[in-house]
Every structure is written in structure tokens, then in C-alpha cells.
Amino acid sequence: MTDPVSQAGPHRIPPQSGTAFRLRRGEVLVVTDPRGEQVADLMAYADGDSGEWLSSGRTFDYNETIYLTSGHVLYSNRSRPMLTLLRDDVGRHDFLLTPCSTETFELLYPPGTAEGHPSCFGNLVQALAPYGIRPDQIPTTLNIFMNVLVGEDGRVKIGPPISQAGQSLELRAEMDLVVGLTACSAEGSNNGTFKPIDYQITAVQSG
Template identity: 35%
Template sequence: MLTESARLPEEASDRTTVPAGDYYLGRLNAGQTLRILDSEGNQAADTLFYSADDSSERYSAADTIREQGNVYLTAGSVLRSTRNTPMLEIVADTCGRHDTLGGACASESNTVRYDLEKRCMHSCRDSWMLAIAEHPEYGIGKRDIGHNINFFMNVPVTEAGGLTFEDGISAPGKYVEMTALMDVVVLISNCPQLNNPCNGFNPTPVEVLVWDH
């Protein structure tokens, strides 16, 4: 559901540009609002959420999909944790839908899907591993890296029940905005994938904005 936000970028308490292939890691307190903005269009932002108090409680695709009865996310969707606790609510969305099923690229999946020579290409999992290694203060370990949301990514479900990676439905300046319902840690990999059209074969920056109210 397309829903625009009344929040102004110049009133954000924090603005961070995340280059293609880089990561964002930060805390979002209950009541704060996070916007992920697709700066140049057709760029996937692979995102994980954790309870700020206990990293073993994290975003759950299964609980979120079951409770909302939809595999896609958009305005009105409530993101739920592995304890079925509401974590965040999407309050604005100018893209239309976001993927919960496609997962994140990794050296293993690049090898299986594309070619043995692709094994050493940078992946979202690499970005997450780097983020948690460089920021141990968040208490996130390798075993805490689970299923993610692919904001802006277009992964249609086929009639046979399979998944396909298609051209994005986002565009320059499109955004998704969510308000935290509990204190959370946000971990984003700005996807470096070059082998399928999720980034238009040309990864580009995203911007992360935070408002206190």
C-alpha cells in the first residue's frame, strides 16, 4: 500500500549515506522512526532487526508472514520477533512491497546459483560478518544472523511456488519508513550483488534517516 510520510529529511536527528556494498549498524529506540531511502533506484537493502536487550530475539519472517497473512511487506505491516513480539510497524512506503523470502546473498549461494568463480565476490553475509566483528558492543554473533528482509527487492512467487529475482519496482527517491515498537538494533547490508537484477546489475547507495518522534 503506497503511503507517503509527512516527516521532513531536514528534521531527522540522524542521516547516514550507506555506499553500495557497505553496511549500517545502529540502535533504534522505541518511538523512533527509521527511513531507508533508495537513492538512485533499483537497490536492495538486506536488513536484520534484533531486540536491543537480547540479540537472540530477532526478526522472524515466519511469525511476521503468519500474523499478517501476506508474504510481502508494505505500509501497515508489523514486523515480529522470534517470540512473536511486535518490533516495528511500517508507517510509510512509496515503493509498494518488499520481499521476505529471497534471503541474502552469500559466497555459498553465489557459487550454487551462478558459478564457482563467483564464490569470492562480496556478499551481504560478508557485510554482516564485518559489521558484527567491528562492533562487538552490540552483542550480535554469527549464530544470530538469520532470515532477513529485502527492502525494495522484487521477488515474485511463481504459480508453482518458486521464487524468481526480477527487476526492481523501486525508483530514485522511493523509501520505506518504520517506527520502532521496542528498542531494536538495525543491521543493513546495502546489497553488492552483481549477478541478478535485484540491484539493476549496478549497486548504488541508500540513505538511512532517523527521527526521534
């Protein structure tokens, strides 16, 4: 299969849309917020085996924290390392909440919002379909730059992203992957606006 984009970057994901591509072991994915306060939803699968995917539960368990940043490893549902977080300019990302969907807008937003509203789930479904990944295989995403606040009573609140224009997160692939990536479509996650997300894939690192 030919990937939808060339490995040479950078690439821009337009507001409220998504893409998918292969990421080889050792390559580094650089996700950049070009204008500030914009979330990017990321999902990853073992290339050639869509039954192995990025797991929030395994990742939280093995890192013993829900606040992931530089040096933390993201694990698959089979407990294998998938990605390592390298340089993190922002230091606040979310791995608790699922990608926004039609149901998100029906249940959590004003009546009528859902009609025709793009969603990260829908964009991931469309982008990942050519790789044989089904909708039911899209679980909780790594929501890069998303600012989810957890209170002492366990309640969660979505605050404005703290990412500023040009800040990035770098992730190194620990196995060959298929990656889905979006520019988030939910108003509440992006401080009421929709902006693009940039990404670039750098060459395989030695060692």
C-alpha cells in the same frame, strides 16, 4: 557502546557494504533508494538480547501475507512487535530469501564469482559483531525494495527492483533495537548494478 554513526542523518551506506546502529522505541527509520533499483537488507534484534530477532515466519503468519507494506507489523521470533511499516513509496519488498553470502555466489552465480565478492551476510556479520551478535544469529532478512516474484507452481524469480530514485520505506521501532542494514551486494537483486542506500533516524514519536 558508542554507535558507529550519529543519530542525526541522513547517512549513506556505500555500495556493497553495511552498517549497524541502535534504534529506540518510537523512533522512525527511513530507508531511501537514492538512485533507484537498489535493495537494502535489514535485520533487527532486541537491544540487550541477541536471542530475540526479526522473524519472517512469525511476520507472515500474523499478517497472513507475504507481501508486506504500510500498516503491517514485523514480529520477533518471540511474537512481539518489533517494527511497524509506515509510509511505503514502493510497495514491494521481500522477506522470503536469506541475505546473499559467499555460498550464494558459489551455488547460484557463474564459477569464480564468489572469490573476493562482498556479500550482505558478510557485511552484516562484520557490522553486528560489536553488538555481540554471532553469524548463526543472522536469519532471513527483510530485503527492502527487493522484487521477488512467486509463480503459481511456487517457484521464485528475482526481478529488477521497482523502486525509483528517492523512494523510501519508513519503519517505526516498537521496542529498543539493534539494526543491521546493507546496500545489497548481489548483482541479480539490483538489476546488475551496485548503488548506495541512504537512511535517517527521526525523533521519537509521541503516542
